[in-house]
Amino acid sequence: MSLAGLGEFGLIARIRQAVSDPADLPLGIGDDCAAALVPAGELLLTTTDLLIEGVHFRRDWTTVRDLGRKSVAVNISDIAAMGGTPRQIFLGVGLPADFPLTEIEGFLDGVLEAAGEYGAALAGGDTCRSPGPLFISVTAQGSVPPQELLTRGGARPGDAIYVSGTLGDSALALRQLQAGTLPQSALARRHHDPQARVTLGRQLAAGHLASAMIDLSDGLLGDLGHILTASGVGARLFPDSLPLSEPLRWVLPELLAQQELALTGGEDYELLFTVPPAQQGGLAALASAGLPLTRIGEIVSEPGLKLLAADGSLLPLPSGSFKHFGSADR
Amino acid sequence: MSLAGLGEFGLIARIRQAVSDPADLPLGIGDDCAAALVPAGELLLTTTDLLIEGVHFRRDWTTVRDLGRKSVAVNISDIAAMGGTPRQIFLGVGLPADFPLTEIEGFLDGVLEAAGEYGAALAGGDTCRSPGPLFISVTAQGSVPPQELLTRGGARPGDAIYVSGTLGDSALALRQLQAGTLPQSALARRHHDPQARVTLGRQLAAGHLASAMIDLSDGLLGDLGHILTASGVGARLFPDSLPLSEPLRWVLPELLAQQELALTGGEDYELLFTVPPAQQGGLAALASAGLPLTRIGEIVSEPGLKLLAADGSLLPLPSGSFKHFGSADR
Numbered sequence: 210m211s212l213a214g215l216g217e218f219g220l221i222a223r224i225r226q227a228v229s230d231p232a233d234l235p236l237g238i239g240d241d242c243a244a245a246l247v248p249a250g251e252l253l254l255t256t257t258d259l260l261i262e263g264v265h266f267r268r269d270w271t272t273v274r275d276l277g278r279k280s281v282a283v284n285i286s287d288i289a290a291m292g293g294t295p296r297q298i299f300l301g302v303g304l305p306a307d308f309p310l311t312e313i314e315g316f317l318d319g320v321l322e323a324a325g326e327y328g329a330a331l332a333g334g335d336t337c338r339s340p341g342p343l344f345i346s347v348t349a350q351g352s353v354p355p356q357e358l359l360t361r362g363g364a365r366p367g368d369a370i371y372v373s374g375t376l377g378d379s380a381l382a383l384r385q386l387q388a389g390t391l392p393q394s395a396l397a398r399r400h401h402d403p404q405a406r407v408t409l410g411r412q413l414a415a416g417h418l419a420s421a422m423i424d425l426s427d428g429l430l431g432d433l434g435h436i437l438t439a440s441g442v443g444a445r446l447f448p449d450s451l452p453l454s455e456p457l458r459w460v461l462p463e464l465l466a467q468q469e470l471a472l473t474g475g476e477d478y479e480l481l482f483t484v485p486p487a488q489q490g491g492l493a494a495l496a497s498a499g500l501p502l503t504r505i506g507e508i509v510s511e512p513g514l515k516l517l518a519a520d521g522s523l524l525p526l527p528s529g530s531f532k533h534f535g536s537a538d539r
Numbered sequence: 540m541s542l543a544g545l546g547e548f549g550l551i552a553r554i555r556q557a558v559s560d561p562a563d564l565p566l567g568i569g570d571d572c573a574a575a576l577v578p579a580g581e582l583l584l585t586t587t588d589l590l591i592e593g594v595h596f597r598r599d600w601t602t603v604r605d606l607g608r609k610s611v612a613v614n615i616s617d618i619a620a621m622g623g624t625p626r627q628i629f630l631g632v633g634l635p636a637d638f639p640l641t642e643i644e645g646f647l648d649g650v651l652e653a654a655g656e657y658g659a660a661l662a663g664g665d666t667c668r669s670p671g672p673l674f675i676s677v678t679a680q681g682s683v684p685p686q687e688l689l690t691r692g693g694a695r696p697g698d699a700i701y702v703s704g705t706l707g708d709s710a711l712a713l714r715q716l717q718a719g720t721l722p723q724s725a726l727a728r729r730h731h732d733p734q735a736r737v738t739l740g741r742q743l744a745a746g747h748l749a750s751a752m753i754d755l756s757d758g759l760l761g762d763l764g765h766i767l768t769a770s771g772v773g774a775r776l777f778p779d780s781l782p783l784s785e786p787l788r789w790v791l792p793e794l795l796a797q798q799e800l801a802l803t804g805g806e807d808y809e810l811l812f813t814v815p816p817a818q819q820g821g822l823a824a825l826a827s828a829g830l831p832l833t834r835i836g837e838i839v840s841e842p843g844l845k846l847l848a849a850d851g852s853l854l855p856l857p858s859g860s861f862k863h864f865g866s867a868d869r
Contacts, residue, residue: 233541235582239769240690241754242681243622247577252565254572257629257663257678263670264633290571294736299587301631301676303594338847340593346631348678351572360570424571439569532600 224317228331233296243332251352256287265290270519272388273312275401276345277319280353283426284349285327285477286405290424292359293351293416295407297332298324301346303339327407357414359482361439364421370444370506371419371492373406376429376455378473395456403478409502410480412495418488425477430526432481433514440483443513446506448472448524469514469527474514483508554647558661563626575627581682586617591671600716605731606675607625607649613756614679615657615735616808620754622689622744623681625737627662628654631676633669645682657737668735687744689812691769694751698813700774700836701749701822703736704786706759710804713790725786733808739832742825755807755819761855762811763844768814773843776836778802778854799857802846813838 223224230237236244253279253499260266260280271279281298288295300320304313307355324331329349382392392400406424413419423432437444451471461467484492496502516524560567567575577583590596590610601609611628619624630650634643654661659679712722712730722730736754743749751770753762759781767774781801792795814822826832846854 235685236688236690240692241617242586242623244582244584244621244683244688247583249579251578252574253583253680254574255627255629255663255680256572256677257631257665257676259631259633259665259667259669259674259676261633261669261674264667291574293572297585299585299678301587301589303589303591303674333585335587335589337589337591337594339591339671339674341674344589344591344633344669344671344674346587346676348585348629349587350583353574355565358574360564360566363568447806499717502829 212337214531219323221289224331224334228321231330233360234330234332234415237330238334243297243299245332245350246350250354252355252358254288254291254293254351254353255348256284257285257346257348260345260347262344266368268343271401273315274319277316278323280345280347281320281323281327281329282403283478284347285329285407286403286424286426287404288349288351289405289410290405290422290480291351291353292357293353294411295327295329295349295351297350298329299332299348300334302334302336303344304336305343306338308343327405337468353414357417359414359419359422361421361423361436363444364440364483364508365434365485366442366508366510368420368485368508369489369504370433370446370483370508371502372425372452372479372481372505373409373428373500373502374477374479375452375457375501376425376471376477376479377467377474378454378457379476380470381405381457383476389534393456393460395454396460400476403476405478406480406500409500413480413482416491416495418484418495419482420485422480422482425479425481426475428473428475429477429481430472430514436481436483437512437514440508443511444506445509445515448516449519450503450505452501473527494508513522522529541647554661554685558651561660564662567660567662568664573629574628575662575680575859577682580684582684582685582688584618584623584681585816586614586680587676587678588614588617590675592674598673601731603645604649608645608653608676608732610675611650611653611659612655612733612735613808615659615737616733616756618679618681619735619737619740620689620752620810621681621683622687622740622752623683625657625659625681627680628659629662629678630664632664632666633674634666635673636668638673648764650656657735663670683744685698687747689744689749689752691751691753691766694766694770694772694813694838695815696772696838696840698750698815698838699819699834700763700811700813700838701832702755702759702775702809702811702835703739703832704807704809705782705787705831706755706801706807706809707797707804708784708787709733709786709806710800711739713806723786723790725784726790728753730806733798733806735808736810736830739830743810743812746821746825748814748821749812750815752810752812755809755811756805758803758805759807759811760802760844766811766813767842767844770838773839773841774836775839775845775847777849778846779849780833780835782831782833803857
């Protein structure tokens, strides 16, 4: 049975059955709008992302369950990057007419599973047929107390630059897939099933430990560029300190290739944040809790971005690394 | 110049320049999330809709400016249907690689123009290339005091059924376009540039004049079916009382054809609402204000939907009129 056999209303009915509304969602799926409660005094956070078959994913490289999980995670990652608590997910899906019902169900299972893990409710959506590729649109809502909001614009000279987890794993898996190689399983998970760093984002925000934050979707250099532009500052990065996973170092033994991938590879969905000198003690306590937090550079007043080797010598920026920063700031 | 020439960041920069953030939007376009203030004590309303080229629109039938306007209006219409005040718009666009920059700008002009008319701010979005058709995803947010929220579930036996404006104009224009005929201009406007009935929705909600409400997107019978199902009631409709425009009656002189179109034609984006007996005086005062409000039937306790002629005799339901109601309730 395909979407054409089930019909849009049948699909919505199935989704409704699978979803129970939490207390902060008086009206979920099934009316013209969802109606939600934003905690008193908190800011509403909203982000939207598109995932298009052939651009962001290939159906022969991923399972539909992972695709559902990733569609949620990449949006929740934006909530995490503001220091927010995830609340609601809205899902738009344009389905090719021959898309099998079992695949739709697998995709929805993935969406609901991931939403549940992040404490978010599927609160509405729209489904229709697509005359082209599979088209997914996710909007995520969250909330944050105003005094805890972490933007891209708060980095100041003297702040340390930190990143969570390891870098380049997702991009390496993608590169292997593109080359026709089966990625090592840990790398493939990083690409197909990324984790939004919600707990870390909340800890940094609630503890007032960070001055600016962004999630890594376009690649470290590009996303750091967004912080530098928004904050009106520059940065020095130390490539030798970039956190690299064991599987990445095993697949890619050459140090320069490792560093280039860590600097430019996209879809890490780790948090990149800046920490004022006075807060670095608080951060050390946090870093011992599991997810590694690595100091990779520092904010300076002089605009622009420099890569520095361990001996202090200047390294060249990887070519074609990040169009945005390259064209706008240099 | 196309999207490929401009680049995604160039497009976002252009949108940012065109947008100034209102007071209830401390953080608009340009960070990981938008951050908005929901008025204290009010519920957050959210709705999302997809518009896919070849399914919901054809680029040779509409201007990109109208397409931008309609993308906003059909979402705001859902906010209106809950009695809400529009607040923010989030826009996702998957653009074919050869889509010209001037067309993108025209589309954005339409989005911003319509958002402005409804008092909503463009607060975020996502743009990327589409390997298939033009793909548009809009999420609209609004707010409403909880005691004024109008759902589909409040209709009670004895309530009168009302509709705003005239019915079938948009569907007639679409039918003419499909037949290769140029629609009369007033009909074409109803199809390409529908108006969300925000003011009426707010008046009905704030005055506690309606018991249930929905906006007409799938056609009168289908959308009334949603109210009946959600409210656990039935209805009698009087086809002779359906509000029809002059242009529709001119193009379609036969009464049965007029009524069938008014009952089943989609995309009217008028408000369909039920009015308790005690509120019909208040409604009469409202109806004199401009937009016609027409009583077209009544809610009954017996489930199902009956069409009654002026002499009280039963009329047949149009065939294939509305799959949802047909399969679920009869």
